[in-house]
Amino acid sequence: MLRLEGVSFSYDRLETRSRPAVRDCSASFRPKQLVAITGPNGSGKSTLLKLVARVLAPQRGAVLFEERDIREWPPKEYARRVGYLPQDPDPAFPMRAIDVVVSGRAPFLGRFEWESDADYDEAGRALALCDAAELAERYLDEMSGGERKRVFLARVLAAHPKLVLLDEPLTALDLSHVQQVSALLREIVDRTGTTVLYATHDLNFAAAYCDRMLVMREGALALDAAPSEVMRPEVVRELFGWEARAVGGWLVPRV
Amino acid sequence: MGTLALTAGARPRRVAAAIALLALLLLISIAAASLFGTADVSWRAAFAGDRTARTVLLDIRLPRALLAALIGAALAAAGVTFQTLLRNPLADPFILGVSGGAACGAAVSTALGWARIPGLVSLVAFCGALAATAAVFLLARRREYTDPTRLLLSGLVLNALFSAIILIAFALSPESDLASAVRWMMGTLFGATWSDVVLLALFVAAAMIALSVIANDIRMFAFGADDAKSRGVDVERVQRIGFAVSSIVTGAAVAVSGIIGFVGLLVPHLIRLIWRRDFRALLPLCALGGATLLVLADLASRVALPSSELPVGAFTAILGVPFFLSLLRRSR
Numbered sequence: 001m002l003r004l005e006g007v008s009f010s011y012d013r014l015e016t017r018s019r020p021a022v023r024d025c026s027a028s029f030r031p032k033q034l035v036a037i038t039g040p041n042g043s044g045k046s047t048l049l050k051l052v053a054r055v056l057a058p059q060r061g062a063v064l065f066e067e068r069d070i071r072e073w074p075p076k077e078y079a080r081r082v083g084y085l086p087q088d089p090d091p092a093f094p095m096r097a098i099d100v101v102v103s104g105r106a107p108f109l110g111r112f113e114w115e116s117d118a119d120y121d122e123a124g125r126a127l128a129l130c131d132a133a134e135l136a137e138r139y140l141d142e143m144s145g146g147e148r149k150r151v152f153l154a155r156v157l158a159a160h161p162k163l164v165l166l167d168e169p170l171t172a173l174d175l176s177h178v179q180q181v182s183a184l185l186r187e188i189v190d191r192t193g194t195t196v197l198y199a200t201h202d203l204n205f206a207a208a209y210c211d212r213m214l215v216m217r218e219g220a221l222a223l224d225a226a227p228s229e230v231m232r233p234e235v236v237r238e239l240f241g242w243e244a245r246a247v248g249g250w251l252v253p254r255v
Numbered sequence: 256m257g258t259l260a261l262t263a264g265a266r267p268r269r270v271a272a273a274i275a276l277l278a279l280l281l282l283i284s285i286a287a288a289s290l291f292g293t294a295d296v297s298w299r300a301a302f303a304g305d306r307t308a309r310t311v312l313l314d315i316r317l318p319r320a321l322l323a324a325l326i327g328a329a330l331a332a333a334g335v336t337f338q339t340l341l342r343n344p345l346a347d348p349f350i351l352g353v354s355g356g357a358a359c360g361a362a363v364s365t366a367l368g369w370a371r372i373p374g375l376v377s378l379v380a381f382c383g384a385l386a387a388t389a390a391v392f393l394l395a396r397r398r399e400y401t402d403p404t405r406l407l408l409s410g411l412v413l414n415a416l417f418s419a420i421i422l423i424a425f426a427l428s429p430e431s432d433l434a435s436a437v438r439w440m441m442g443t444l445f446g447a448t449w450s451d452v453v454l455l456a457l458f459v460a461a462a463m464i465a466l467s468v469i470a471n472d473i474r475m476f477a478f479g480a481d482d483a484k485s486r487g488v489d490v491e492r493v494q495r496i497g498f499a500v501s502s503i504v505t506g507a508a509v510a511v512s513g514i515i516g517f518v519g520l521l522v523p524h525l526i527r528l529i530w531r532r533d534f535r536a537l538l539p540l541c542a543l544g545g546a547t548l549l550v551l552a553d554l555a556s557r558v559a560l561p562s563s564e565l566p567v568g569a570f571t572a573i574l575g576v577p578f579f580l581s582l583l584r585r586s587r
Contacts, residue, residue, distance in 0.1 A: 050481065053484075053485040054484065054485060055481045055484045055485050074487075075487035075488070075489065076487035077487075078487060079485065079486045079487030080487075082485075083485075084482075084485035086478070086479065086481055086482055086485075089478045089479065089482055090478070090479075091477045091478055091532075092338075092339075092342035092343070092344070092476075092477060093344065093477070093527060093532045094532065095477065095532055099532075099533070103474075103475070103477070103478075106471070106475055106486050106487075107486055107487045109471060111468065111471055112467075112471070113471070114266070114267045114535070
C-alpha cells in the first residue's frame with residue numbers, strides 16, 4: 001500500500017552545507033502492519049514521517065500510496081486515507097478535547113459544511129478507544145502531556161485512515177498508558193487492517209508489539225527487519241551506541 | 256468556566272442564534288447613533304419635511320454610523336484572520352505594517368502639500384498600506400510557506416521604520432496641514448459621506464465572501480501549518496489569500512477613517528471569551544461585534560463633550576477594555 005522509492009530530503013535546499021535529513025530511503029509496506037521507526041535523535045524519523053504525510057515534498061525519489069505518487073493524490077482524498085500526528089501539536093487558543101477530535105473529520109467536510117452529529121459520535125468513539133472518553137469536555141491546556149497525546153491520537157483515528165503516521169505517540173505517557181496505547185495500535189492494525197508507522201525510542205515496547213522495525217541512522221535506513229533481529233546487544237551498540245545486554249528477550253542497560 | 260462552557264458547542268444553529276443576536280444589537284446601535292447627537296433633530300421632523308433634520312439624519316449621522324459599522328467589521332474580521340493564521344493572540348490588523356504603511360503614505364503626502372486635494376491623502380495611504388504588506392511578505396518568505404514569526408517580526412521592524420519617516424514628514428509639513436494629518440493618525444469618522452459607505456461596503460462584502468470560502472481551511476491552522484497540510488489544506492494558498500484579503504480590507508478602512516486601534520485586537524478576544532474558538536463562527540461574529548463596538552464608540556466620542564469631538568479610537572478602548580477585563584477574570 002505504501003512504497004518509498006529512493007526518497008531524499010534536505011532542509012538546506014542547496015544540499016551543500018549539511019547532510020540531507022533523509023537520504024535514499026526505500027521500503028515498502030503492506031496493509032495490516034505495525035511498524036516502529038527507531039533511531040537516535042536527529043536520524044530523520046520525523047522528516048521521513050512528514051514526507052509520507054505530504055507535509056514535506058521529497059527532493060529526490062517518490063512516495064507511492066496505493067501505487068500512485070502521493071503528489072498526484074488530491075490533498076483531501078489523501079488526508080482521508082492517511083492520518084498524521086505531529087510530535088507536539090498544540091492549539092493556539094484553548095480548545096475542548098471533543099472539538100479537537102472532531103476536527104479530525106475535516107477532510108470529509110464540504111467547503112461550507114459543519115460537523116454533523118455523526119461526526120461527533122465518531123469523535124466520541126475515537127476518544128473512548130483511546131481511553132479518553134472522560135476528557136471530552138475538558139480543555140487541552142488543563143491536561144497532562146499524556147492525556148493530550150491520547151486526545152490527539154483519537155483525532156487521527158476519528159477519520160478511520162488506512163495508513164496512520166505517528167510521531168512519537170508514546171513519549172510523555174506513563175508506563176501503563178505506553179502499554180495501553182501500544183496494545184491499542186496493535187488492536188487497530190489487527191482488527192481494521194490499517195498500517196501504522198510510528199516513531200519511538202522505546203525499543204522494548206516496540207519489539208513487544210510490532211511486526212517490523214526500521215532503524216534510521218544519519219538519514220538513511222540502516223536496518224529494516226523483524227524485532228528479533230534488531231533486539232540484539234551487538235546491533236543496538238552499533239546503531240544506537242547503547243551498551244545493553246539481553247535478558248529473556250528484553251534489552252536492559254549494562255551496569 | 257461554568258456558563259461559558261455551556262455555550263461553547265460548535266453547532267451551526269447556536270452560531271446562527273448568536274449571529275442574529277449580534278445583528279440585532281448592531282441595528283439598535285445604528286438606530287441609537289442616528290438618534291443622538293449635538294444637534295436636536297428627530298426622525299419625525301425629518302419625515303415632516305424639515306430640511307435641517309433631513310440633512311443631519313440622512314446625510315450626516317446615518318452614513319457616519321454605517322461607515323463606523325463597516326470599519327469595525329473590516330478591522331475585527333481582519334484581526335481574527337491574522338490571529339488564526341499566525342496562531343498568535345497578539346496579532347492585530349495592523350501587525351503586517353498595514354497601519355505604518357498607510358500612515359506613512361498619509362504623512363508623506365501631507366508633507367508634499369497634497370492634503371488640499373480631496374481624497375488624495377486617502378488614496379496614497381491605501382497604496383502605502385498595500386506596499387507595506389507586500390514588503391513584509393517578501394521579507395518573511397521562506398521555503399515552502401511563510402513563517403509566522405518572521406512575518407510578525409518583519410511587520411514590527413517595518414512599522415518602526417515607518418514611524419521614523421512619519422516624524423520626518425511631520426517636521427517638514429506645512430503648519431496649516433498638520434492638524435488634519437494628526438486627526439487622521441488618531442482616526443476619525445468626521446465628514447463621512449455616502450460614497451465612502453458604498454465604496455467600503457464593496458470592500459467589506461468582497462472580503463467577507465472570500466474569507467468565508469476559505470474559513471474551513473483557515474480554522475485548520477489551529478494546530479499549525481504542518482498539521483493543516485497533512486489534513487489536505489493548501490497552506491500556502493490559504494495563507495496568501497487570507498493575509499492579502501485582510502490587508503486590503505484593513506487598508507481600505509484605514510484610508511477612509513485613519514488609524515483606529517483596539518477593535519481588531521479586542522473584538523476577536525471578546526467573541527472568543529463569550530462564544531467560540533472556531534474560525535467559521537468567529538468570522539461573522541467578529542465582524543458584527545466589531546461593527547457594533549465602533550458604532551457605539553463613535554456615538555460616545557460625538558456626545559461625550561458638547562463642544563468638541565474626541566478620538567474614536569480612544570473610545571473603542573474605553574468601552575471595550577473594562578468589558579474585556581471582566582470577562583477575562585471570569586473565564587478560565
